[in-house]
Amino acid sequence: MTMWKIILLIILAEVWNTAGHIFFKKSANRFGTHDFGSFKGWLKFMGDVYSSPLIWLGFVSMVAGMAIWVLALANADLSFVFPMGSLQYIFIIFASYIFLGEKIDRMKFVGTLLVVLGIVLIGVS
Amino acid sequence: MKNSHITLKLLILIIANDIGDSIAQLFLKKGFLVGGMSSVGFADIGEFVSRNIGSPWVWLGLFIYMMNFFIWILILYRVDLSIAMPVSSTSYMIIPFLAIFFLHEHVSPIRWAGIILIAAGIYFVLKSPKVKKAGALR
Numbered sequence: 088m089t090m091w092k093i094i095l096l097i098i099l100a101e102v103w104n105t106a107g108h109i110f111f112k113k114s115a116n117r118f119g120t121h122d123f124g125s126f127k128g129w130l131k132f133m134g135d136v137y138s139s140p141l142i143w144l145g146f147v148s149m150v151a152g153m154a155i156w157v158l159a160l161a162n163a164d165l166s167f168v169f170p171m172g173s174l175q176y177i178f179i180i181f182a183s184y185i186f187l188g189e190k191i192d193r194m195k196f197v198g199t200l201l202v203v204l205g206i207v208l209i210g211v212s
Numbered sequence: 213m214k215n216s217h218i219t220l221k222l223l224i225l226i227i228a229n230d231i232g233d234s235i236a237q238l239f240l241k242k243g244f245l246v247g248g249m250s251s252v253g254f255a256d257i258g259e260f261v262s263r264n265i266g267s268p269w270v271w272l273g274l275f276i277y278m279m280n281f282f283i284w285i286l287i288l289y290r291v292d293l294s295i296a297m298p299v300s301s302t303s304y305m306i307i308p309f310l311a312i313f314f315l316h317e318h319v320s321p322i323r324w325a326g327i328i329l330i331a332a333g334i335y336f337v338l339k340s341p342k343v344k345k346a347g348a349l350r
Contacts, residue, residue: 108293115288136285176298183294191294198336199298201329206304208326 103152110145170210243269
């Protein structure tokens with residue numbers, strides 16, 4: 088498999104993974120208020136989680152992402168795939184701005200970039 | 213309804229979730245090692261599953277994964293994804309730290325730099341909503 092194909096696979100895996108997290112968060116945003124002080128409240132929350140179609144959609148996206156990820160891992164060195172995996176954080180921050188309307192200020196953006204850079208350094212060390 | 217800022221309790225929950233993830237992976241790896249297949253191609257999936265389906269390590273790992281998923285949703289219920297996600301990179305720091313203190317592994321300067329960058333990044337992300345609230349940064 089060529090380098091470009093592997094990079095494409097990794098990006099594809101990350102897009103699916105990001106979509107999964109967006110679905111999870113979209114679903115979580117729709118949950119009503121919950122009383123976590125009682126056992127009944129916890130049960131109700133669990134019921135909300137497992138009966139949400141968006142959660143299941145997220146699951147499917149995650150599994151698709153994981154399958155593609157494994158395919159990439161099987162064809163490339165971990166030392167290459169691992170640092171590339173940190174791009175996920177950048178995908179997430181843009182996706183949460185676009186699809187969830189979350190506020191991304193300078194601190195958050197710079198902080199995320201630092202995390203990505205840190206993971207890359209750990210990956211190559 | 214939803215808080216975009218993070219409380220200490222939520223921070224601990226995110227870190228616990230992240231550590232749980234690492235432990236689950238460790239259990240799975242241990243189970244797979246006992247199962248005794250070091251490399252798996254796509255043709256071997258059937259045998260891989262049948263060798264590992266009976267492993268308590270694997271089931272323990274999967275169980276933690278399931279609990280962790282639930283905790284992650286709980287975190288997302290309370291925190292912005294764009295905050296929860298970068299903060300959940302603590303394991304990249306915690307694991308090298310564990311390796312240093314318990315396994316006395318040598319950590320290269322580049323790796324130290326990586327750990328420090330991640331710590332700084334998480335600090336920035338955690339700081340951002342509070343700063344925004346005070347109106348110091350647009």
